[in-house]
Amino acid sequence: MKTINVALIGYKFMGRAHSNAYRQAAAFFDLPAKPVLKVLVGRDQAAAQQVADQFGWEEVATDWRQVVERCDVDLIDIASPGKTHRDIALAAAQCGKHILCEKPLANTLEEAKAMWYAAEEANVVNMVNFNYRRTPAVALAKQMIEAGEIGEIRQWRSAYLQDWIIDPAFPLVWRLQSAISGSGALGDIGAHSLDLARYLVGEIEAVTSLTKTFITERPLATATTGLSATGGSTRGPVTVDDAAIWLAKFAGGAIGTFEATRMAPGRRNYNHFEISGSKGSLGFNFERMNELEFYRHDDPAGRQGWRTIQATEPSHPYVSAWWPAGHGLGYEHTFTHAVADLCKAIAEGGKASPDFADGAKTQAVLEAILRSAKSGAWEKTSMA
Ligand SMILES: NC(=O)c1ccc[n+]([C@@H]2O[C@H](COP(=O)([O-])OP(=O)(O)OC[C@H]3O[C@@H](n4cnc5c(N)ncnc54)[C@H](O)[C@@H]3O)[C@@H](O)[C@H]2O)c1
DSSP states (O other): OEEEEEEEEOOSHHHHHHHHHHHHHHHHSOOSEEEEEEEEEOSSHHHHHHHHHHHTOSEEESOHHHHHTOTTOOEEEEOSOGGGHHHHHHHHHHTTOEEEEESSSOSSHHHHHHHHHHHHHHTOOEEEEOGGGGSHHHHHHHHHHHTTTTOSEEEEEEEEEOOTTOSTTSOBOGGGOHHHHSSSHIIIIIHHHHHHHHHHTOOEEEEEEEEEOSOOEEEEEEEEETTEEEEEEEEEEOOSOSEEEEEEEETTSOEEEEEEESOOTTOSSEEEEEEEESSEEEEEEGGGTTEEEEEETTSOTTSOOOEEEESOSTTSTTGGGSOSTTSOOOHHHHHHHHHHHHHHHHHHTOOOSSOHHHHHHHHHHHHHHHHHHHHOSOEEOOOO
């Protein structure tokens, strides 16, 4: 069997999620090439080594620049904060490496476009990890839309709600600093909703928005793990949005409302959307990720109502690789699906999806939303 040697940059939240995916992908999916956990890159060698030992990485390294140049590495996986994405991707493309990059693709449209053009020019397989597309229920929604089951799409409404920063004592982690993360709830979770909207409905051509920072100063972070952190006594300014809401006009004629917030008590990872079409509706909430809600307008009068499809049948996307119907999948499976699809694209010389062009188009909408939050006006999305 062919192999794909992977170098993964970042070993914390996404580092662990991606490490697990590389371990699982070839065991569950029939892949033309198997990922090899070659080198895990982290600035703190001892901490990276601990994760490397847990997941079975062959080596650790502290300098990504040396790693991207290695001839025994085929794929560079960027699982570090947004500020680092462009430089790593440009160097990787220059060395002819395939690239998987965490979302959002970059911190600005300019950076995202540079990454897209560099990957195209180098003719390397490139993918941005909007992993929620690869939830079986979401991929099923895509199939149903393409089969015309809800007719012409008229409205999109989404709310991506979290609550992990509601405590004012929660530290100023990198996600709350625009120089590292680009934006707040908007780019962190709103970007996922935008990707889903582009995937399921189509391109967005104009937006009008409102952003808000409720807690403007926080203790500096002394340590972070996943979405948890501890802080010290010194404080610093929050330079990103805590919440963002926006209206959107889709190029195909549909209209949309979006909300992204990390200030919704009780909502942990409530990534919700509902799509209204001329013949029916679809609804999804990641906190119940194995279910897809479906309403058909042509059901007999007196028998109409929302039904809940358990997206765990072998006929549903990705599911046949896993467990019998009804046994359910979790968050980590979305990453394994991404890695499986990426390995197929690399081995077969195909294209991955969503690719850097998609990442850049989502970035153009993020920028238009930020422009509108300042101007108070409708702003057209523009790739210029
Ligand atoms: N797809 C998803 O569902 C999802 C979820 C969470 C995060 N993300 C994305 O993944 C990326 C990483 O987020 P995270 O939650 O894993 O963050 P994290 O803070 O848990 O981990 C960041 C990692 O990057 C490393 N790092 C930071 N700066 C670096 C540099 N200059 N050089 C090398 N390594 C560096 C850190 O040491 C750490 O290992 C971000 O782009 C984020 O938006 C995606």
